[in-house]
Amino acid sequence: MRAGPSWLADLVVSARPKQWLKNGVLILPLVFSVNLYWHPANWPELLRMVTTVLLAVGLFSALTAAQYLFNDLVDLPSDRLHPLKTKRPLAAGRLNPRVAAGAAAGLALFAIGGGLLLNPLFALLEATYLVLMVLYTLVLKHQVLLDVFAIAAGFVLRAVAGAVVIGVPVSPWLYLCVVLGALFLGFGKRRHELLLLENNAGRHRPSLDEYSVPLLDQILVVVATATVVAYSLYTFTAETLPRNKAMMLTIPLVLYGVLRYFYLIHQRNLGGSPEEALLSDRPLLAAVALWLLSSLVILYVFRGS
16 A cells, blocks of 8 residues: 555545546536526526536535545455556555545535535435435446446436526426436447456456447447437427527537547447547547537527527
8 A cells, every 4th residue: 555645646536537527417407598597687696506506516526526436445356357447546556445435425425515505405416316326336337227227317317406506497308318318428338348348347347248249239329319319309399498499500510429429439449438538539529519609609699589
């Protein structure tokens, strides 16, 4: 066990800051509904909403950091058999498990305590998310299909929490898109794990023995198709969007993003880390940025149309 100030750096690495990008889902309800309140008289309230949702993202990031530390503590034996996860601070023996356990408990208490001050219902959603992730770590990730559905449920809880904390209505279609998008990323990650671990996949995680690459390829096609269809219907039917259906202009960007990610999964083998794929692949990052920019322009320029 290595001593000295490096333990703090190893603790930060174990908390996986890049994974906190997933908590950006909490911002979606604000982005896709705040146009309803866009008026100079409401700007102080909008500023409060922006501040509140950013605080919520920070608290959820602390909660997910606690989740990752707990996950690494439980998975120590299997992580030491994994070609990549064996380099994690806990699996490599660089971080004391007691330090990690204390940090996980402290971060969870801080996140839920802060959530109570922000909004009691938000804190309840945080607690629900934490219970779900504990169940995932201990039980659900060993169950075929349910492992990925549990991850998708975590994304939905994020989206609901983002709406609850600022008190805005969100179209059910947006929740459906979040579920399908999370399933798409989750099954892509399982495919990457199968290819990476090969014959040792079942030793690392028993549920991987229940999957096969051809099966996951078919699932990915189904989920990706459903994602694009659901998003397209969202742009046509959501009551919070401009009535002139201008949001449909963003459909090609979503389709390109899905197909580009397919390309990265099959040709670049980047399905194991969606956040790395997003940050390292310029075309995908550009598609996401253009989608967000065009959505904002449509929402705020045509908000009365």
